[in-house]
Amino acid sequence: MKQVFIMLLIVLFFLTGCSIILYEHLTEGVIHDMKHEPEYTEIVLIQIYSSSGIITFIPITQYTPDKYVITIRNKDTMPADYVFSDYHVSEAVYQQYRIGDYFSSE
Numbered sequence: 001m002k003q004v005f006i007m008l009l010i011v012l013f014f015l016t017g018c019s020i021i022l023y024e025h026l027t028e029g030v031i032h033d034m035k036h037e038p039e040y041t042e043i044v045l046i047q048i049y050s051s052s053g054i055i056t057f058i059p060i061t062q063y064t065p066d067k068y069v070i071t072i073r074n075k076d077t078m079p080a081d082y083v084f085s086d087y088h089v090s091e092a093v094y095q096q097y098r099i100g101d102y103f104s105s106e
Contacts, residue, residue, distance in 0.1 A: 026085040028104035029072035031097055037067040068094035072103050 041064075045057045068089050073082045087105055097103060 024083050026072055026074055026083060027106055028102070029085070030075045031070055031099050031101050031103050032073040032082075032084060033071040034094065034097070034099060035067075035069045035071075036094065037069070039066045040064055066091065070094065070097065070103060075102075 042062050044060045044062055046060055048056045048058060050056070068091055070087045070089055070093075071084055072087065073084050087103070
């Protein structure tokens, strides 16, 4: 039983360490890509079932505002070693930058 517990702790420690390495998040770097996703409104139908077996559809309107996304990568590395991070920014910040500029989230 003790060996199983120790083995479980080793496996958990290993998996936690791998997730930290795999999911490195950059706070600064070179802008690799910039995306603007325009606002949109959609109608979603929600089904409601009554105890008598009647199905009613209720329309729900969902609004999604503009999204401005800046993707940065680490600098001074080979392309095979790039790490990317996405940042959702305001329109004003988005307009200040171009691809290839240096970006810092701090």
